[in-house]
Amino acid sequence: MPEKRACEPLWREEFSVSKADERYVNRRQLAKFLTLGSLGMFAGNLWIVVRSWFRKTPDFAAATVANASEIPVGGVKLFQYPKPGDQCIMVRTAQDNYVAYSQKCTHLSCAVYYAPELNRLECPCHQGYFSIHDGSVLQGPPTRPLPRVVLERKGDDLIAIRMEGEV
Amino acid sequence: MYGYEFYVDPSRCIGCQSCVKACEECDTHRGQSMINFDFIDRSETIGTAAYVCWHCDEPTCAQVCPADAIKKGEDGVVMSALKPRCIACSNCVLACPFGIPKIVPEYEQMMKCDMCYDRTSVGKRPMCATVCPSQALSYVRPEEIANRREKPTNVFNFGEQKITTQVYMMTPPGTEAVVADITEFMWEKVNA
Amino acid sequence: MDGHAKPQQNRGLTAIDAVSALLTILLIVQMWLLSATLDNYLAGHTDAVLPAAIISGLIFVSCFALYRFVREVDKSARG
Numbered sequence: 001m002p003e004k005r006a007c008e009p010l011w012r013e014e015f016s017v018s019k020a021d022e023r024y025v026n027r028r029q030l031a032k033f034l035t036l037g038s039l040g041m042f043a044g045n046l047w048i049v050v051r052s053w054f055r056k057t058p059d060f061a062a063a064t065v066a067n068a069s070e071i072p073v074g075g076v077k078l079f080q081y082p083k084p085g086d087q088c089i090m091v092r093t094a095q096d097n098y099v100a101y102s103q104k105c106t107h108l109s110c111a112v113y114y115a116p117e118l119n120r121l122e123c124p125c126h127q128g129y130f131s132i133h134d135g136s137v138l139q140g141p142p143t144r145p146l147p148r149v150v151l152e153r154k155g156d157d158l159i160a161i162r163m164e165g166e167v
Numbered sequence: 168m169y170g171y172e173f174y175v176d177p178s179r180c181i182g183c184q185s186c187v188k189a190c191e192e193c194d195t196h197r198g199q200s201m202i203n204f205d206f207i208d209r210s211e212t213i214g215t216a217a218y219v220c221w222h223c224d225e226p227t228c229a230q231v232c233p234a235d236a237i238k239k240g241e242d243g244v245v246m247s248a249l250k251p252r253c254i255a256c257s258n259c260v261l262a263c264p265f266g267i268p269k270i271v272p273e274y275e276q277m278m279k280c281d282m283c284y285d286r287t288s289v290g291k292r293p294m295c296a297t298v299c300p301s302q303a304l305s306y307v308r309p310e311e312i313a314n315r316r317e318k319p320t321n322v323f324n325f326g327e328q329k330i331t332t333q334v335y336m337m338t339p340p341g342t343e344a345v346v347a348d349i350t351e352f353m354w355e356k357v358n359a
Numbered sequence: 360m361d362g363h364a365k366p367q368q369n370r371g372l373t374a375i376d377a378v379s380a381l382l383t384i385l386l387i388v389q390m391w392l393l394s395a396t397l398d399n400y401l402a403g404h405t406d407a408v409l410p411a412a413i414i415s416g417l418i419f420v421s422c423f424a425l426y427r428f429v430r431e432v433d434k435s436a437r438g
């Protein structure tokens with residue numbers, strides 16, 4: 001039975017018999033969908049804010065990770081810092097220069113390795129390259145630099161005191 | 168849209184079936200006629216009637232379609248079922264008070280007259296109305312129909328339900344609406 | 360005798376199309392904002408997180424206002 005438009009059930013309005021109505025309904029539904037998408041992304045941003053408020057700065061325990069004469073110049077040592085399972089890579093770039101970074105590539109967490117001929121850290125998965133000097137991205141899909149392990153030299157011991165550049 | 172209206176006068180039908188053949192010729196559905204051609208009571212009379220879709224203002228077929236396949240255009244012409252959507256459930260076949268939609272099993276598709284929309288939207292006459300020799304099916308201006316003795320009406324009362332259509336039925340003068348009580352024509356004899 | 364046919368109902372469609380395009384652009388901007396904020400946060404720079412959330416909220420409010428406008432145009436065009 002024909003009903004007045006004001007009291008039409010929702011399904012009859014959304015799936016209108018008239019072709020002319022369809023044009024409006026489709027566009028209105030698109031606008032609704034886009035607005036909901038916008039709400040979702042705003043919620044994502046809010047979530048990041050909340051996370052940042054409740055983030056505790058982790059206290060890094062100092063840990064001796066290597067002996068100064070253990071690795072040759074251009075050599076590599078893998079160690080775990082700050083917790084077991086957090087893989088890190090240390091490279092002796094010069095006689096007295098040691099650098100260490102987290103080994104998890106910032107793109108999709110593949111393990112990076114040291115390429116001595118090009119003097120950089122490389123990720124084999126998607127060819128992301130990081131600078132050996134500060135871990136910044138040279139090329140490839142990663143957007144964030146590799147988190148750095150700050151090393152301190154005490155005599156012959158290399159001690160990791162904290163991580164930089166990571167949440 | 169161009170000032171023409173469709174008029175159906177079953178009393179003029181001579182049973183030549185030219186409308187059926189002409190409808191079949193349309194390239195969009197070649198070989199499949201969408202004219203509803205009836206032998207009124209073949210054992211008793213040679214009377215025939217040819218019907219097209221009545222293009223109701225509130226199309227029942229469209230309202231019951233579960234796949235939203237039947238649409239009414241802006242000028243009031245009710246289209247045949249959309250091919251990607253029709254599931255041949257026969258809801259429209261059962262719902263139409265005039266019995267117009269037909270399921271074609273080979274295509275799993277409902278097909279019905281769409282008033283030759285490719286022709287009428289540019290001012291031509293539908294195929295059936297063009298070829299009907301007795302003009303039982305005619306697509307003319309209202310002034311031309313006014314010359315006939317029968318008068319057009321587009322209101323149908325099916326019991327309590329009133330249906331208005333875009334296609335006119337020619338009826339005896341003075342008829343306000345066509346009243347149809349289906350039970351009167353059912354062959355099962357019901358003890359009153 | 361043309362009383363059955365409704366007049367062409369294309370009023371407001373141009374406005375709705377323009378609003379849809381604007382909505383899409385706003386969404387692309389918001390998408391970039393979210394990904395850049397997340398990237399910065401994961402890298403440890405948390406100072407940009409709150410301003411980004413505020414701007415994202417403003418974009419959402421604009422999107423909502425545009426959606427309401429579409430509803431208004433739809434209502435007035437179709438009744």
